[in-house]
Amino acid sequence: NAGVMQNPRHLVRRRGQEARLRCSPMKGHSHVYWYRQLPEEGLKFMVYLQKENIIDESGMPKERFSAEFPKEGPSILRIQQVVRGDSAAYFCASSPDSTSGNTIYFGEGSWLTVV
């Protein structure tokens, strides 16, 4: 009965490289959320996806960041041409549907370090 699975747990990238973070939701969940946690900050919402659809991307930076949740396979958060300011913990979460009040289950996070 696996929870939300994220990989890699830790990722080091040089400035200008690409980072790809993967997230497999809990079994039976078709809704995925990505949050970013910067040092000394709380979690900031980035994007909310359903299979093959982006529902809300109001928290995504306009450039270099993209997310997808294909029909098959995990959700991917992609950061192109990373900069030092992208260093953060990225958390994926999932829920069975979009009903507000549902418990959202979080993965253990992917820590991105840009050097």
Next chain:
Amino acid sequence: AQSVTQLDSQVPVFEEAPVELRCNYSSSVSVYLFWYVQYPNQGLQLLLKYLSGSTLVESINGFEAEFNKSQTSFHLRKPSVHISDTAEYFCAVSDRSGYSTLTFGKGTMLLVSP
């Protein structure tokens, strides 16, 4: 739009002492309220949530929180803390009529010492 304020970034307490972690929110719409806990280098786990009904909600490990609509607060309390309660605690809200996306406060680090 909603916002969540956790006034204390750190709360140090001794083991077996009571603790209260404060949370206030601001919203133009009705919200649901949550407390999540994050242990070092781990993801967030739901501690408790308020959806409706009794304004006092409890978790299985002795925490409780009370929804106060007039003060727009959802403070978290525990009468006697353990060393193992040392963690970061996040208060969050979601729009009742919207999606299940959460707006978080900045977190309060609870430091329990012997």
